[in-house]
Amino acid sequence: xxxxxxxxxxxxxxxxxxxxxxxxxxxxxxxxxxxxxxxxxxxxxxxxxxxxxxxxxxxxxxxxxxxxxxxxxxxxxxxxxxxxxxxxxxxxxxxxxxxxxxxxxxxxxxxxxxxxxxxxxxxxxxxxxxxxxxxxxxxxxxxxxxxxxxxxxxxxxxxxxxxxxxxxxxxxxxxxxxxxxxxxxxxxxxxxxxxxxxxxxxxxxxxxxxxxxxxxxxxxxxxxxxxxxxxxxxxxxxxxxxxxxxxxxxxxxxxxxxxxxxxxxxxxxxxxxxxxxxxxxxxxxxxxxxxxxxxxxxxx
Numbered sequence: 077x078x079x080x081x082x083x084x085x086x087x088x089x090x091x092x093x094x095x096x097x098x099x100x101x102x103x104x105x106x107x108x109x110x111x112x113x114x115x116x117x118x119x120x121x122x123x124x125x126x127x128x129x130x131x132x133x134x135x136x137x138x139x140x141x142x143x144x145x146x147x148x149x150x151x152x153x154x155x156x157x158x159x160x161x162x163x164x165x166x167x168x169x170x171x172x173x174x175x176x177x178x179x180x181x182x183x184x185x186x187x188x189x190x191x192x193x194x195x196x197x198x199x200x201x202x203x204x205x206x207x208x209x210x211x212x213x214x215x216x217x218x219x220x221x222x223x224x225x226x227x228x229x230x231x232x233x234x235x236x237x238x239x240x241x242x243x244x245x246x247x248x249x250x251x252x253x254x255x256x257x258x259x260x261x262x263x264x265x266x267x268x269x270x271x272x273x274x275x276x277x278x279x280x281x282x283x284x285x286x287x288x289x290x291x292x293x294x295x296x297x298x299x300x301x302x303x304x305x306x307x308x309x310x311x312x313x314x315x316x317x318x319x320x321x322x323x324x325x326x327x328x329x330x331x332x333x334x335x336x337x338x339x340x341x342x343x344x345x346x347x348x349x350x351x352x353x354x355x356x357x358x359x360x361x362x363x364x365x366x367x368x369x370x371x372x373x374x375x376x
Contacts, residue, residue, distance in 0.1 A: 088342045089333075089362055091117065092152075092253075092280070095350055096125040097135035103350070107139070110352035115147055116366030117359055120343070123181055123220075126154035133168065141175050152220065153177055155211070156185025157201035158194070165201060166214060173215040181220045182208050182249065194230065204240070208247040221245075223252040223279060225266035229300035238273050251277050253345045255299050256284035258307050258328075260335045267339075280343045281336055285325040285354045286311075287318065322354055329354075330361045 093114055098104035111122070124139045136153060143151040153172055157165055172180065184194065184204045201207040208219050221244045224237055231237040241252060257263055263281050270279060286292040289311040296303050310324050333344055346355045 089337065089364065090120050090343045091359060091362075091364065092120045092122065092343070092345045093355065094123045094125065094345060094347050095139070097139045098350075099135075107350050110348060110350050111143065111147065111149070113352035113356055114348070114359075115149055117356070117364050118367045119149065121150040121152045121179060123152040123154060123345075126156050126183070126185065137168070137171065137175075140172070140177055144176055150179065151177060152179040152181055152218075154181045154183060155207070156183045157197070157204070157207045158185035159197060159200075161197055161199040162201055162210065163199075165207070166210065169211055169214045169217075173217070178215075179218045179220065180211055181222075181253070182211060182244075183222055205243040205247040208244055208249055212248040219249045221249040221252050223254045223266070223270070224300065225254050225257045225262045226300055226302060229298075234269065238269055238275070241270065242273055242275055245275055245277055249277065251280060253280045254282045255301055256282045256296075256347060257301060258284075258304050258332070259302065260332055260339075263336060263341070264339050267341075278343060279341075280345050281333075281341055282345045282347060283329055283333060283358075284347045285329045285358060287321045287325045287351070287354065289314075289321070325354055326357050326361070329358045333358070333362055 095107060095110065098107045114122075122143060124136050124143070126133065126136050140151045140153045143149050155165070155168060155172075160168075169180070182204055184207075186194075196202045201210055204221065208221070211217050211219055221241070223241055224231070227234045227237050231240070244252075254263065254266070267279055284292060284295075286307070289308070293303055293308075295301075307328065310328070311321065314321050314324075329346075336344070346358070348355045
């Protein structure tokens with residue numbers, strides 16, 4: 077690639093970051109250090125997750141509102157339809173709109189009991205497309221949805237999964253973020269299938285920097301993501317070598333993004349796990365640089 081082409085690719089690259097709401101004062105400090113560390117990179121948006129069964133609803137709302145009030149960032153709230161009536165979910169949606177939030181990640185969500193089969197609330201939204209339609213009735217939100225290059229673990233087939241994604245788009249979703257996938261070719265094949273199904277919205281690869289390989293393997297098992305043998309081999313014998321694991325994680329994520337850029341992807345969503353330094357380093361290598369004077373000055 078020529079120097080000019082490489083520069084153009086770097087200039088086209090857009091990123092977004094995902095955080096989760098804190099459970100303790102210490103975790104809150106870590107979260108806000110991470111937000112402030114990544115804020116100067118001027119991401120397209122930052123999202124805040126929603127716990128299983130809506131268990132973090134109030135903390136998610138508070139975190140999103142604080143990001144809106146105290147930073148230059150564009151916050152995106154996760155929202156699920158598990159364990160709540162339609163009226164309760166609508167109240168949350170209206171609360172976001174009234175607070176000035178204009179972007180939502182709409183998800184079906186997981187049951188509070190780990191591994192339990194999905195059971196819709198009898199008076200609630202029965203599916204993600206229904207939830208999206210409900211969101212759009214309340215306000216002109218930008219609605220983001222999930223996508224699964226390796227198929228959702230509860231889907232009967234990849235074709236059924238893509239058909240559900242199409243229904244989400246038809247209901248009003250504007251883009252999709254993928255579950256993390258370590259095999260780049262699976263991202264590419266998935267995009268081909270999605271485009272073949274007539275879905276034209278942006279498909280944004282989800283990137284998971286992996287310092288805690290055992291934890292990543294557990295998450296992968298729950299969401300149906302595969303762990304390539306080459307990745308597992310990288311981490312063998314490094315249980316007590318955190319700094320080495322960080323270097324490997326940065327290398328793997330940077331290589332994956334660069335390969336995806338070679339296939340034409342230009343947007344990437346980083347699952348930060350509230351740990352900013354690794355994501356910052358990866359973005360730096362990818363060509364993103366801090367923007368000066370992003371945060372408004374404190375009032376006199």
